[in-house]
Amino acid sequence: MIRFGLIGVGGIGSYHRASIERLEKAGKGRLIAVAEPSPLPEQKTALEALGIRWYSDYRSLLDEETELDAVTIATPIPFHYEMASACIHRGLWVNLEKPPVPLVQQLRSLVAADTERRVSVGFQYxxxxxxxxxxxxxxxxxxxxxxxxxxxxxxxxxxxxxxxxxxxxxxxxxxxxxxxxxxxxxxxxxxxxxxxxxxxxxxxxxxxxxxxxxxxxxxxxxxxxxxxxxxxxxxxxxxxxxxxxxxxxxxxxxxxxxxxxxxxxxxxxxxxxxxxxxxxxxxxPETTQELLDRNYDAFVDVLRGDRDHFETRxxxxxxxxxxxxxxxxxxxxxxxxxxxxxxxxxxxxxxxxxxxxxxxxxxxxxxxxxxxxxxxxxxxxxxxxxxxxxxxxxxxxxxxxxxxxxxxxxxxxx
Ligand SMILES: NC(=O)c1ccc[n+]([C@@H]2O[C@H](COP(=O)([O-])OP(=O)(O)OC[C@H]3O[C@@H](n4cnc5c(N)ncnc54)[C@H](O)[C@@H]3O)[C@@H](O)[C@H]2O)c1
The missing domain is CATH 3.30.360.10 (Dihydrodipicolinate Reductase; domain 2)
Known part of the structure; x- marks a missing residue:
């Protein structure tokens, strides 16, 4: 059972949450914590009722959630570089929303840091x-x-x-x-x-x-x-x-x-x-949710050693x-x-x-x-x-x- 953190729960983050819930039903994964600075009150209440811990700052999530295996980064583009770097340095598996980063030197620096090839990028098509x-x-x-x-x-x-x-x-x-x-x-x-x-x-x-x-x-x-x-x-x-x-x-x-x-x-x-x-x-025809679900299946298979590599490394x-x-x-x-x-x-x-x-x-x-x-x-x-x-x-x-x-x-x- 892979223990996930989710950074960014609004926008496309709600699709990621649904994909992780699907994994939970299949006994393959579980959402244990989220980071989101602008939660909707009903979202926060619903997640907390499920025992999912809530952080307003992703750095606190990374510091305090010592049991995490993987993190999904579903935040706006300007945060991808900093957040992906921090998750790589924590030794976590990372599911990073597309586009990975805006600039070529940022990508080269992340690829150099990701020595264990643990980052997947969510280009679901x-x-x-x-x-x-x-x-x-x-x-x-x-x-x-x-x-x-x-x-x-x-x-x-x-x-x-x-x-x-x-x-x-x-x-x-x-x-x-x-x-x-x-x-x-x-x-x-x-x-x-x-x-x-x-x-x-x-x-x-x-x-x-x-x-x-x-x-x-x-x-x-x-x-x-x-x-x-x-x-x-x-x-x-x-x-x-x-x-x-x-x-x-x-x-x-x-x-x-x-x-x-x-x-x-x-x-x-x-x-x-x-x-x-x-x-x-x-x-x-396949919906965004179906394609994201497939991407998560590939992600989990790589983590479990059942597949060589992510759809997009x-x-x-x-x-x-x-x-x-x-x-x-x-x-x-x-x-x-x-x-x-x-x-x-x-x-x-x-x-x-x-x-x-x-x-x-x-x-x-x-x-x-x-x-x-x-x-x-x-x-x-x-x-x-x-x-x-x-x-x-x-x-x-x-x-x-x-x-x-x-x-x-x-x-x-x-
Ligand atoms: N794969 C796809 O088809 C698809 C579709 C839409 C968006 N995206 C990508 O997803 C990413 C997010 O896009 P969006 O439109 O959902 O963005 P958004 O502006 O709706 O933000 C997503 C969530 O991140 C939260 N957030 C903002 N700053 C944060 C921070 N510092 N820490 C934690 N959470 C923070 C926001 O409050 C929001 O809940 C972008 O990279 C975008 O390109 C991908």
Whole structure:
């Protein structure tokens, strides 16, 4: 019976609690303590009635709960680095929500500290039925040599999304990097899934050798709400391109197209369907809760010695983190979309931002791999330059909103 602690019980934390309860029913795990500075009174009462101890500061939980085996970190992005470091130093197994950390040097430092490979990262779509089947068929050679992976998604987000939390739409807060935005938060799955599909074996992920990217904002936020990214993987020669946004009125569920020398496959409908030109596909809608439950099953199996590794190990996220860091550098910062191309709309009594031609532009990237600035779109003013990721060992995000490596400072602020 694995004894869990949970840091952050609101938001996605409530799904983690449900997954741990499911493990408890199966006799595999038990929640013994939580850390949460802003509890809802009814949550606190309910947990305490179950004998689950409550801390307002995660450091007290780590100090006092000497019987813990594992901790789930389901807190906002700016806390991940500090909390994951503390849990690793306590020798605990860690289930860290995605995205692991914003910056490449933070990831490298955590991977170096995690010598016993005890950290799993919760990119739950990796375990979905369609994704696993697609990867199996790629590795089996069904599609021949993989040449291109294109991906895209429009997930509209209204005011409530940006107002729900003080870290939403921010690049940095109280000195902690955040890098919030579609490619680095809600649709970070898409970037990470591409790294998975390009990996050489059924469980490997790859890291691109080079990327180019463009980042834009339609909303008046510190961070970005629209991005595209293109790159190649040095070893396999696979090329990839993707585009994501929160600034359309119309949704485009995420989709990944894989093209090989012998055939193609399409993961569609936010990963729920798989089509190919080589026979029958799959239709397996799975809820976030089901995917999280599967991720916990894999986590527990690793702890019990029944499985070799997590669905996503910490080091498997190097492709995602370095590609998104490279995207910011390549883009030369975040570019404002001119107001002339933005329409406001109202839905559920909230305002949304919709950028002209953007829905079509994301579909173009899916079809032909073109970045926004190559599609003749009037607002797409970025001039991306190639960034070699082997040389990108760190990206500093300063309080004055400058992102820089030693050689290349770029201004993030408008
Ligand atoms: N896997 C997914 O599909 C998925 C979905 C949503 C969110 N997420 C990720 O989960 C993480 C949390 O996102 P969210 O939207 O639930 O955030 P949130 O802002 O709702 O915060 C989650 C909880 O953490 C608590 N918290 C804040 N600071 C804390 C601290 N110092 N110590 C302990 N608890 C603290 C908050 O009070 C809240 O209860 C992010 O990394 C996000 O990207 C993942």
């Amino acid at each position: 990796i375990g979905s039925t369609c994704m696993q089947e697609l990867k199996r068929r790629i590795v089996a050679g069904d599609f021949g040599r993989i040449q291109e992976i294109h991906a895209g998604g429009c997930w509209p987000r209204l005011d409530g999304y940006y107002n729900r939390s003080p870290w939403a739409g921010r690049m940095i807060r109280d000195g902690n990097p955040i890098f919030d935005g579609p490619a680095t938060n809600a649709l970070a799955h898409l970037v990470h899934n591409v790294m998975f599909l390009a990996g050489a074996t059924e469980s490997d992920f790859d890291v691109p050798s080079e990327v180019e990217g463009e980042m834009y904002r339609a909303r008046p936020i510190e961070s970005y709400d629209t991005a595209c990214l293109r790159g190649k993987f040095g070893r396999s020669g696979i090329r990839f391109a993707l585009a994501v946004t929160h600034a359309t009125e119309q949704c485009l569920p995420f989709r990944i197209d894989v093209r090989g020398s012998k055939g193609w496959a399409r993961l569609g409908n936010d990963g729920a369907t798989l089509e190919t030109n080589l026979g029958p596909g799959l239709n397996r 910490l080091q498997d996220t190097l492709g995602y983190v370095s590609a998104t860091n490279g995207m910011l550098l390549s883009s030369g910062g975040i570019h404002d979309i001119s107001r002339a191309h933005i329409r406001h709309y109202t839905k559920e009594e909230q305002t949304g931002f919709s950028v002209a031609f953007l829905h079509e532009a994301v579909k173009h990237t899916l079809l032909n791999g073109k970045l926004f600035s190559e599609q003749g779109i009037p607002w797409a003013t970025a001039k991306p330059r190639p960034v070699r990721l082997a040389e990108l060992t760190h990206l500093l995000l300063d309080g004055d909103l400058t992102a820089r490596t030693d050689a290349h400072p770029v201004q993030v602020a408008a």
